[in-house]
Amino acid sequence: MLTILRQNIWRVAKRDFSRAWAHTSSVHSVNEQDVEHFTKILSSPSSVISTLSPSFSSSSDLENFNADWMGKYKGHATTVLKPRTTEEVSKILKYCWERQIHVVPQGGNTGLVGGSVPIQDELVISLSNLSKVRSFDPVSGILVADAGCVLESLSEHIAPHGFIMPLDLGAKGSCQIGGNVATNAGGLRLLRYGSLHGTVLGLEVVLPDGTVLDQLSTMRKDNTGYDLKQLFIGSEGTIGIITGVSILTPPAPKSTNNVVLALPSFSNVIPVFKATRQHLSEVLSAFEYFDRTAYDLALKHGHAAPFPAEEVEGAECYVLLETSGGKKEHDDEKINTLLETILSDEDSLILTGTLSQSPSQFASLWAIREGLTEAVSKEGKAYKYDISVPVSSFAEVVGTVRARCEEKGLISRGLVKHVIGYGHVGDGNLHLNVIATEYNDEVAQTLEPFVYEVVASHRGSISAEHGIGVMKTHALKYSKDAISRQWMRKIKDLFDSKGIMNPGKVLE
Amino acid sequence: MRPSPISQLRLLVPIKRCIDYAVKIRVNGSQTGVDTNVKHSMNPFDEIAVEEAIRLRERLKDQVKSIKVVTIGPAKAVETLRTALAMGADSAIHVEVPETLVPEPIGVAKTLRAIIEQEGGVDMVIMGKQAIDDDAGQTGQMLAGLLSWPQATFASKIDVQADLKSIEVTREIDGGLENMKCRLPAIITTDLRLNEPRYASLPNIMKAKKKPIQKLTPADLKIDLAPRLETLKVTEPPKRQGGGRVDNVVELIEKLRVAGIVAS
Ligand SMILES: Cc1cc2nc3c(=O)[nH]c(=O)nc-3n(C[C@H](O)[C@H](O)[C@H](O)COP(=O)(O)OP(=O)(O)OC[C@H]3O[C@@H](n4cnc5c(N)ncnc54)[C@H](O)[C@@H]3O)c2cc1C
Ligand SMILES: Cc1cc2nc3c(=O)[nH]c(=O)nc-3n(C[C@H](O)[C@H](O)[C@H](O)COP(=O)(O)OP(=O)(O)OC[C@H]3O[C@@H](n4cnc5c(N)ncnc54)[C@H](O)[C@@H]3O)c2cc1C
Numbered sequence: 001m002l003t004i005l006r007q008n009i010w011r012v013a014k015r016d017f018s019r020a021w022a023h024t025s026s027v028h029s030v031n032e033q034d035v036e037h038f039t040k041i042l043s044s045p046s047s048v049i050s051t052l053s054p055s056f057s058s059s060s061d062l063e064n065f066n067a068d069w070m071g072k073y074k075g076h077a078t079t080v081l082k083p084r085t086t087e088e089v090s091k092i093l094k095y096c097w098e099r100q101i102h103v104v105p106q107g108g109n110t111g112l113v114g115g116s117v118p119i120q121d122e123l124v125i126s127l128s129n130l131s132k133v134r135s136f137d138p139v140s141g142i143l144v145a146d147a148g149c150v151l152e153s154l155s156e157h158i159a160p161h162g163f164i165m166p167l168d169l170g171a172k173g174s175c176q177i178g179g180n181v182a183t184n185a186g187g188l189r190l191l192r193y194g195s196l197h198g199t200v201l202g203l204e205v206v207l208p209d210g211t212v213l214d215q216l217s218t219m220r221k222d223n224t225g226y227d228l229k230q231l232f233i234g235s236e237g238t239i240g241i242i243t244g245v246s247i248l249t250p251p252a253p254k255s256t257n258n259v260v261l262a263l264p265s266f267s268n269v270i271p272v273f274k275a276t277r278q279h280l281s282e283v284l285s286a287f288e289y290f291d292r293t294a295y296d297l298a299l300k301h302g303h304a305a306p307f308p309a310e311e312v313e314g315a316e317c318y319v320l321l322e323t324s325g326g327k328k329e330h331d332d333e334k335i336n337t338l339l340e341t342i343l344s345d346e347d348s349l350i351l352t353g354t355l356s357q358s359p360s361q362f363a364s365l366w367a368i369r370e371g372l373t374e375a376v377s378k379e380g381k382a383y384k385y386d387i388s389v390p391v392s393s394f395a396e397v398v399g400t401v402r403a404r405c406e407e408k409g410l411i412s413r414g415l416v417k418h419v420i421g422y423g424h425v426g427d428g429n430l431h432l433n434v435i436a437t438e439y440n441d442e443v444a445q446t447l448e449p450f451v452y453e454v455v456a457s458h459r460g461s462i463s464a465e466h467g468i469g470v471m472k473t474h475a476l477k478y479s480k481d482a483i484s485r486q487w488m489r490k491i492k493d494l495f496d497s498k499g500i501m502n503p504g505k506v507l508e
Numbered sequence: 509m510r511p512s513p514i515s516q517l518r519l520l521v522p523i524k525r526c527i528d529y530a531v532k533i534r535v536n537g538s539q540t541g542v543d544t545n546v547k548h549s550m551n552p553f554d555e556i557a558v559e560e561a562i563r564l565r566e567r568l569k570d571q572v573k574s575i576k577v578v579t580i581g582p583a584k585a586v587e588t589l590r591t592a593l594a595m596g597a598d599s600a601i602h603v604e605v606p607e608t609l610v611p612e613p614i615g616v617a618k619t620l621r622a623i624i625e626q627e628g629g630v631d632m633v634i635m636g637k638q639a640i641d642d643d644a645g646q647t648g649q650m651l652a653g654l655l656s657w658p659q660a661t662f663a664s665k666i667d668v669q670a671d672l673k674s675i676e677v678t679r680e681i682d683g684g685l686e687n688m689k690c691r692l693p694a695i696i697t698t699d700l701r702l703n704e705p706r707y708a709s710l711p712n713i714m715k716a717k718k719k720p721i722q723k724l725t726p727a728d729l730k731i732d733l734a735p736r737l738e739t740l741k742v743t744e745p746p747k748r749q750g751g752g753r754v755d756n757v758v759e760l761i762e763k764l765r766v767a768g769i770v771a772s
Contacts, residue, residue, distance in 0.1 A: 046755045261710075306707040339710055353710040357591045358549030359528040361707060 028101050029121050030079045038081055041091045047129065050079035065124045068117045069110050069171075070377060070384075072439055073470060075118030077104070082129040086204060086212060086243040092125060093241065094210025102503050105237035107179025108150065110171035112373075112384055113469025115236045116179070119504045127178050130243060133157050135218075141249040142201065142218045147178025147242045163249040166193035170370040178242040184234030186465035188370070191426035192285040192324065193250055196233050203229040204244030208496040216246050231491065236467050237502040239495040253285070253324030255331045258365050259339070260306055261353035262315040266291075266395035268349045269319060272342065273391070273425055275349075276321055279338035283325035288369050289394065289430075290422035291317045294376075297420065298368045301375040306365060311352045317395070319425065320369050372422050372431075380417050381439045385432040385451050389460035394421055394430050400454055401432060401447070408446045410436075415443055429464040452478040468506045476507070515672055516573035517631045517692075519561045521597065522620055523554035525581050525588040526641040535744050542742065550588045552705075553636025555595075556698040559705040560666060561634050562596040571672060574598050576627075580619050580733075582607040586721065593716035594708035600721040605733060610642075615733040617650035622729035624655065630693060632675070637662050637697040648697035658690035662699040 028034075035050045042048060049057045049065075066075040083089045096103050102122040109116045118124060127148035134144040138161040145154060152172040155165050167180060169187035179185075181203065184196050193199060202217035215229045232242055263269060273287060290298075295318050299305050325331040335355065342349050356362040376382045389397055398421035402411075410416040416436050423430040432451065436443045452462050456478045463472055463479070476485060485507070492507055493499075527533065527542070528549040536543050550558075558577065565572040577592040578601040579585045589600040603619055605611060611619070624630045638645035652659035660666075664685070665678035672692070679686045680699050708716070726733050754760045764770045 044755050259710075304704065307709070308706075311709065339714065343710060343714060350710070354707040355710060355713055357594070357708055359530040359547045360549065360552075363530060 028099050030101055030123050034095075034099065034101065035079060037095060038079070038092065041095070042081065042083060042088055044084060047082045047084060047088070048079070049082070052078055055079075065106060065109070065126065066117055068112075068114050070112065070382065072381070073114035073117050075104070075124075076121045077118045077124045078121055080106075080124040080126055082126045084129045086130070086206065089125065089130070089206045089241055089243050090210045090212050092210075093206050093208060096123065096500055097209040097498060100498055100500060102500050104502050105178075105182070105241045107148070107176035107182065108171065108174040110175045111179065111183060111236075111469060112386070112466045113463070113471040115183070115467055115469030115502065115505050119470060122503065125241060127176060127241070127243070130178075134244065136161065137218070138163070140218075140220075141251065142246060143249050144202075144216060144218060144244065144246045145177055147176060147181070147245055149177050151175050151177055151180060158249055159252070162252050164252045165189075166199040166248065166250055167196065170373050177245050177247070181233055181242055181245055182235060182237050183467045184465070186424070186427065186429065188286055188288070188366075188424070190424065191287060196247075197230060199248050200229065200233055200245060201248055202246035203232055203242055205229075205232055205240040205242050207240045208498070208501050212243075213240070216244050218246050220248065234467065236469060236506050238492055238506050239501060241501075253326065255325050255328040256285075256323065256362065257331060257335055257356060258286075258320060258322045258362050259335065259353060259355045260318055260320050260365050260368070261342070262307060262312045262351040263317050263319065264314060264348065264351050266316050268347075269317065269394070269425065270392060271345075271347075272319060272349055275341055275345075276338060279341060280321070280323055280334050283323040283331050283334060284321065284426075285324040286320070286322040286424075287426040288320040288423070289317065289425045290320075290369060290372060291395070291398065291420055293418050294372055294420040294422045294433075295368070297375045297379055297418070298371055301371070301378045303368050303371060303375075304364060306354050306368070307352055315351050320365060322366075369422070376420070376433050376435055380435040380437055383434040383436060383443065383447055384466070385434075385447075385455075385462075386464050386466040387430050387432060387451075387455050387460055387462060388428050388464040389430055389455060389458040391425050391428055393458055394423070394425075397421070397430060397454055397458070398432060401434065401451060404446060404450055405434065408442075410443060410446060415440060427464070449475060449478070455479075470505055473504070473506060473508045516571055517564075517568070517668070517672055518573050518627075518629050519564065519575045520620075520624065520627070520630045520633045521554070521557050521561050521575065521577045521592070522616070522633065522635045522647070523558065523577050523579050523588055523592055524551045524636070524639045524641075525549070525579065525585040526551045526639055529640055535742050539741050539743060540739060548584070548588075550591055551636050551639045551641075553638060553640070553698050553700070555705040556700070556702050557634040557636055558592045558595050558597060559703045560698060562706075563703060564666070564668065565596070568668060571668075576601065578603070578620070578623060580605060580611055580616055580726075589721055590713075590716050591708060593719045593721075594713040595706060596712065597719075599719055601724060602721055603724045603726060603729070605726060609733060610735070611733045612735055612737060613644045613646040613650055614736070615731065616647050617654055619726065619729060619731050619733070620647075620651050621654045622731055623724075626729070631672075632692060633695045634666075635695070635697055637699055648695050652695040655693075655695075657693050657695055659695040659697070660688060660690055661695075661697040663696050664699050664701045666696060666702070 032052050035052045038048050048055050065080045104118045104122045104124050106116045106124050106126045130146040130148035132146045136143045141163050167187045168189045202215050204216045205213045323331050402419035405416045418435045420433050452475045455462050461479050462475050525548050528547045531546045534543045561575045575597045577597045580603040635648050660677035662679045663677045664680045667676040674691045676689045
């Protein structure tokens, strides 16, 4: 009873908070005339999904667009548009700008901070029908594609030419290149190929008033004034809709290998990381971390165990390292020296480990790490904190948060099942996941702002790669000072003075 | 007092280096075969055979005297042998052939017979039921024929009797399982559900580098591996015609009507 009451209070509080922005401008909800207009300006009738006339879709048709990947955030959009061309996106925004209709751009809807779903009944503009590859140059590796192309399908498109996408993440089968750019997604290859701020060469963006900003450059070098495209990388749909992306793709490595090591103690991560960097140098392409509980969850939710249970008894954590190089013999020799060093170390840095013996084993080892996000979501409702902190504090941060949950009795009362940590050691990025039985006000209040304060005490970032979305707007202050926030606000207002783009996201 | 074992088993596991099953197969330009310039690994059924040999040792302890793996293949096949040694085999034989020579099942079976005769005292040959590259599925049966040994093909379970003189094997057959018993020495071919092969552990991968690999040539064994079959042409299956998308039911019905599938 009490929890229901609390949840209601929380809901009301949230509603009031979202009203705050709603009332600042005279917003219009989408109405029947609007739907009729959209039906006219879009070439295909299937581009309009709406519960309003003249479309009359059922609300279940809209469910997937209103709910986020985690099932944590739910919007109440009545209408979803799926334009097929940049011109159609432009027409839609021009109209929304004039009518002051709030819009939410949506890619693959895999975002983990609630940025891709409406807060109230904003119009959803889904990019999934904008899904053509525009060009690929097999000499330079420059790919130009519509924003709605799914990351994995782009990988498949360029693979026969011997290239790979510079980014890779667990959501690759659903997330779109436009969504990746809009969230400045990091992922598993960042250590090797750098961030999208470097690999994205150009963007085509439809600005909130419908103007098309064509910066779809295919040049690696272009120092002609302000680099506007950078503003849209990581802008989370708040200043424009990305419709086209030009991106530099690297040649596929000729030889890849991976190793998973079981470590007796967290304190061995750094010595192993150091040795790895020293011995593998340029062929090291990923160095990932997952703690014991995360590993156990992966096995529980369907991954084959790479080690017999007795060999990893007492392992506190695991690391996965990957090499990508040009010549197998060369890479093998480097891995060999590394493994010999680690195995002969008198401090017994590792309990055991394995080196993949075939492409299939290579894929299975990666699947453990890549499948964690999904394993977590099968286990319960996750509070996800995607943070940057010094690698040496990964375990401490997880421990502090677990202790907090224990202290507040969340674990003994079964509200919280696990507190786990995994992430990209190579980038100092920890995914702290608190897995609750359900999303609950008491859990939320125990964790926030506590977690953000912990992060701030390490001078870290409260969002390393997932963005701010709606989840962290109130916490932005822990990573960006007042002056930075003020200038972010000015930029938002400059592009979107009417505030129609993804309201309530990133900035309060 | 424990009775001391009367005899000890010696296991031979033939393995083959194949294009990895995760690789997309492409026909080469001259249509004489497939593009082999891709990633290779141990034939999955052979991996199961190696795993089963190791499990037999884990169950029977020193009653399994030795696990020897053998491959007939190009220089690079040595990596496949190392993988088997890292999983737990004791020693290996590499019958090296040029990359361009792809031995046929009968050639492989004869080579294995020559090795078994030369080695002497092999009690059990555990091998894959087929290799995933040419899918011939013949070698085990041919070897049994050449040696006049019993064969238990497509095994999904293997039990060695206490006297180490015979085995009981469960086979997967159409519509069910068949249990059979046969005397040793025997040939067993493995099916997919026999076991799940392990990952080689790092310490074992390092140890495997020091395990012995004996090198032989077909000539050493007085075997002629020249192919008896001639491949005329290799082609890809016809491309699937991609489907189209329609926007609504009316359009769909119209298309079906034009195609003559529904009456107008
Ligand atoms: C299993 C799993 C693993 C993940 N792993 C990682 C990881 O390793 N690293 C990482 O960084 N993230 C990861 N994520 C988070 C997420 O997948 C990425 O942030 C992804 O880039 C989002 O792409 P999307 O197309 O799904 O965008 P959506 O979720 O649809 O949208 C995300 C945000 O971008 C905006 N947006 C989307 N498309 C456009 C566009 N065309 N123009 C303007 N704005 C747009 C939306 O409004 C929203 O604010 C993971 C998610 C899952 C579910
Ligand atoms: C021999 C030679 C070789 C060169 N090779 C290259 C090359 O390979 N690649 C290349 O890109 N360029 C090259 N350049 C051009 C030039 O050296 C670079 O652009 C260099 O980065 C300029 O640095 P600077 O400190 O000399 O800046 P300055 O020449 O002093 O200033 C350049 C511009 O930057 C502004 N500026 C300087 N400092 C600041 C500051 N702290 N804050 C704000 N604005 C500032 C100035 O107002 C001016 O507009 C070369 C030049 C020479 C003479």
